[in-house]
Amino acid sequence: MSKIFCFASSKGGSGKTVLTATFATFLTAIGKRTLMIDVDRATHGLTLLYLSEVKKHMDGIEGGNGTPKGLFDTPLHVSDRDVITLNSQVSLVPATYDFKEAEEFSHHDFTIFLRELLKKLRESYDFIFLDAQAGSDQLSRLAMSGKISDEVIIVSEYDPMSAAGVERLKGLLREELTYMRTWVLLNKMLPDFVDTFSDFLEVTKYLSPIPWDADVVRAYSRRRLALDLEYGNEYTLAVMQTLKGLLGEDIGSEIEQWAETRALNIRQPLEEQYRDAEKELEGLLKAKARYEQEQVKRRFAKRMSFLITSMLISFSGLYFVLRGAYSFSFSSKLMLALIAGGFLMVGIMFSFYYVQLSEKKREFGIEESRFVRQAGILEDRLKRLEILRKGDLKTLIKKRQEPVG
């Protein structure tokens, strides 16, 4: 036996249609059988949102079985074949299939018809959502009344005029919109108001508000919803929170399970990223150790080349000392000069080698600071990923958008 909710509002455009479709889609995704009925005779918002699927359903039936019936297509009659199963697996009774101006029907007959329709359908669903027309005309009043729906969600924007509208609606339908069966859902609330508003939630029958979200506008303009059923997003989190308040235990465990699976979906690539970063860091540290060893060798070679250079140059200087001190024969002088010249040449070569090693020292210095910088980045990344690996869905969704360094 399903619970029937009516989405109503005092002013148009507060977001009833988007919320009806969003709530129904989310509940279906967590395994609840959900039906939406477009009770808005003026704008057919829900029917238009799913127009291509409505038309496809109509074409499928029109083959030989006549035209399917929407809620307001006369004569009043809706059977199982007129209920569409949308791609999202949510069921929908559209306002109309033929989009002609419906003939005026008797309100009395419509009341009986709607009641019977709901009686027939409610066995097959866990939740039924009625998307009513804004304001308090006869049909909206009917949809809001206890005869038709179990509970009413008044969707309103967060401004003084809308708040006055909600009060006016509550005042007008005092008998029907009793505290027990009426919720107020503030929609399109600026995100910075949402936190402060939460303080009031305990004392008034307000549902957790839905923030204004550019993704909703973008999605709606393409006849889509902003829900992300694969990974979740901030909007989906807000919807989850509101539904928890509205349906409590009826969906508590399903929501937890859903959130856990999404968290796993997000964590899976993070685990890979973590392993990759670990490997990268390991490789970097190994390369750094190799560089350090090379540097020790280089330092030794540099010292040795300095020593050898100075020794060889000193030896070549010895030639002049010896030449001044002793008188040598021409051939001995020549030999000594050759030896001294040889020492000098080799000494000069070693001095080049020494300069080369000094150059290398500079290169090593640059390389070393690159290692340190890269290792620092990788370590930060690992720390961040470590926090995320342990985070809940909310943390994961918030951090998912940020670059991982």
Ligand SMILES: Nc1ncnc2c1ncn2[C@@H]1O[C@H](COP(=O)(O)OP(=O)(O)OP(=O)(O)O)[C@@H](O)[C@H]1O
């Ligand atoms: N949370 C949100 N953030 C930003 N825009 C939103 C949000 N919810 C709804 N909207 C936008 O508000 C507009 C009206 O939404 P919607 O058609 O659902 O309102 P409605 O109450 O059904 O209107 P009507 O009274 O005409 O049937 C749409 O353009 C939609 O994109």
Ligand SMILES: [Mg+2]
């Ligand atoms: Mg609407």
